[in-house]
Amino acid sequence: MRTDSRRHFVSDAEERTYLESLIREDFERCHPGETLEDLKRRASFSKEDRGLLRDWMAVAAARAAAASRAKA
Template sequence: MLSNSHHHVDPANDAKRTYLESLIREDFERCHPGETLDDVKRRAPFSKEDKGLLRDWMAVAATRAAAEQAALPARLAA
């Protein structure tokens, strides 16, 4: 996924952020052995690399959340 420094996910509240993080946590830790999502979140304010990494993973989370939301009406109609 290409990143764009002007496009970022800014969850409305902590509950939304927690939900989005839950969608990517397992995959993140599989792709980055020895690191956790919390490690990157802690370093992001001080590291442009970690800030970009977190931004990209949160974009993945937002995409997954949108896909789940789009599938929800189909499940209700069935």
């Protein structure tokens, strides 16, 4: 799945923490022995990991949007 990295850019640390909380458990279940923190660290120098993190953050953004719509 290709994503637009600019579309899911998060500048606010609090928002990033919230979004990461939405995907952390699923990421760690899909990648045994790894943490989301491991991925974030590798993404700073790995193009592939940067893309994987971008895709996971897109999932988080979609989940946050769905939760927001459900509250309305």
